[in-house]
Amino acid sequence: MNVFQIQGGNRLQGMVDVAGSKNTALAIMSAVALAEGTTVLTNVPNISDTRIKAGLLEKFGAKIEWQGNSLTVDCTDLHNGETDEETVRAIRTSFYLLGPMLARIGKIDMPAPGGCKIGARPVDFHLKGLALLGADVVLEGGVYHATAKELRGAEIYLDFPSAGATQHLMTTASLAKGATTIQNAAMEPEVVALAQFLTSLGARIEGAGTSLITILGVERLEGRPFRIPSDRMQAATYLLGGAITQGDVTVRGILPGDQTAVVNKLREAGAEVEEGADWVRAGAVRRLKAIKVKTMPHPGFPTDMQQPMAAVLTLAQGTSIVEETIYESRTGHIGELNRMGANIRVEGRSAVINGVRVLRGAHVEASDLRAGAALVLAGLAADGETSIRNVHFIDRGYENFEENLRHLGASIERVAVAGLEPASG
Numbered sequence: 001m002n003v004f005q006i007q008g009g010n011r012l013q014g015m016v017d018v019a020g021s022k023n024t025a026l027a028i029m030s031a032v033a034l035a036e037g038t039t040v041l042t043n044v045p046n047i048s049d050t051r052i053k054a055g056l057l058e059k060f061g062a063k064i065e066w067q068g069n070s071l072t073v074d075c076t077d078l079h080n081g082e083t084d085e086e087t088v089r090a091i092r093t094s095f096y097l098l099g100p101m102l103a104r105i106g107k108i109d110m111p112a113p114g115g116c117k118i119g120a121r122p123v124d125f126h127l128k129g130l131a132l133l134g135a136d137v138v139l140e141g142g143v144y145h146a147t148a149k150e151l152r153g154a155e156i157y158l159d160f161p162s163a164g165a166t167q168h169l170m171t172t173a174s175l176a177k178g179a180t181t182i183q184n185a186a187m188e189p190e191v192v193a194l195a196q197f198l199t200s201l202g203a204r205i206e207g208a209g210t211s212l213i214t215i216l217g218v219e220r221l222e223g224r225p226f227r228i229p230s231d232r233m234q235a236a237t238y239l240l241g242g243a244i245t246q247g248d249v250t251v252r253g254i255l256p257g258d259q260t261a262v263v264n265k266l267r268e269a270g271a272e273v274e275e276g277a278d279w280v281r282a283g284a285v286r287r288l289k290a291i292k293v294k295t296m297p298h299p300g301f302p303t304d305m306q307q308p309m310a311a312v313l314t315l316a317q318g319t320s321i322v323e324e325t326i327y328e329s330r331t332g333h334i335g336e337l338n339r340m341g342a343n344i345r346v347e348g349r350s351a352v353i354n355g356v357r358v359l360r361g362a363h364v365e366a367s368d369l370r371a372g373a374a375l376v377l378a379g380l381a382a383d384g385e386t387s388i389r390n391v392h393f394i395d396r397g398y399e400n401f402e403e404n405l406r407h408l409g410a411s412i413e414r415v416a417v418a419g420l421e422p423a424s425g
């Protein structure tokens with residue numbers, strides 16, 4: 001297995017370009033199954049999650065070709081393929097292929113999905129929405145067996161603005177007969193990007209980015225080239241790196257509007273933040289101050305940055321409170337940060353962080369993707385050496401992570417050590 005070895009204490013300084021968005025790419029790699037002909041996706045992050053998803057599409061008959069960050073997909077001839085449970089469980093978005101496959105070939109069998117272990121992560125909103133669209137889905141022996149003679153438009157109300165359910169149902173409705181509305185829809189930028197992609201294929205979608213999305217089903221969608229926008233979570237992680245190391249990091253090629261929640265919280269904590277048309281610069285010249293953070297659906301503070309932000313606040317002056325409202329157990333970073341000298345206690349859904357003056361390097365373990373990112377940030381700011389196990393979790397979401405961090409001045413190496421790779425989350 002691989003570990004990250006970090007020699008802490010270097011200030012991160014300089015500019016970095018971030019890779020394409022993981023979560024947009026994964027959603028689009030389901031939607032692409034709706035299209036006949038060839039779709040060329042560029043700026044696709046070449047990370048383990050997208051490679052797994054591409055492999056899954058191949059099992060359903062898609063023709064796939066990777067060239068660096070460009071992915072050519074031809075879903076003209078699809079069939080209900082044999083999928084192995086291990087591959088499907090490795091990523092949550094395997095499940096988002098259900099609707100598109102029903103729209104295209106009327107049948108699919110798919111083992112229940114997996115993803116990072118951060119909460120129960122049910123799929124009931126997806127199932128209710130698919131049923132309203134005319135699908136018949138039965139779970140038997142851990143496998144979803146789904147069929148649909150015809151998909152038809154429906155009025156869907158989501159109990160919670162789930163990003164995944166919004167994406168899955170909006171995608172599926174694009175080939176359903178008639179109009180579909182999704183109320184209480186997620187407003188995440190990844191939903192907007194997906195709608196742009198679907199529209200470029202010929203779909204008719206209005207309201208993406210608001211809580212009411214209307215989709216008018218069309219008969220057929222055709223492959224088109226599309227560039228995946230940059231990853232707002234990777235971008236935010238580098239900005240937090242600038243803040244925690246009292247450095248000065250500029251992330252280029254991003255939409256600053258996507259960073260509003262993180263940027264505002266960094267400013268509140270006393271970080272220096274500047275924004276331009278397509279860049280954000282963050283750093284700190286003195287110790288940050290404690291703040292309160294509460295995760296919310298977009299445009300609130302993103303749950304994906306909750307753990308990295310908590311790492312930053314371990315070194316802030318005073319007592320910070322970080323409340324997680326989206327997932328019930330996104331807490332894998334807490335014990336590990338405490339091993340590094342942080343002072344965090346859990347109270348209900350909140351982490352109460354008493355800021356310390358120094359973190360000290362330690363042997364720690366990533367339990368999921370963003371917990372891993374939090375530990376990397378802590379390691380960069382800690383005194384001495386930190387070694388982080390289970391790097392494969394971090395590889396799910398960060399392309400060229402250590403190269404980018406080294407470019408910014410960090411001392412971080414990926415080292416292979418003997419030991420078993422634990423099962424992927």
Ligand code: EPU
Pocket residue numbers: 023024026092093116119120121122123124125126127160161162163164165186303304326327328369370397
């Ligand atoms: N939920 C349900 N039922 C459902 C669907 C969701 O109860 O059918 C609940 C979830 O359990 C959770 C909440 O609704 O408590 C929000 O979940 P959502 O569906 O929005 O999350 P997701 O689509 O499964 C995506 C990202 C996550 C990110 C969340 C929230 C992908 C592949 N994953 O997950 O990304 O945390 O949206 O923004 O797009 C990550 O990148 O580290 C990551 C976990």
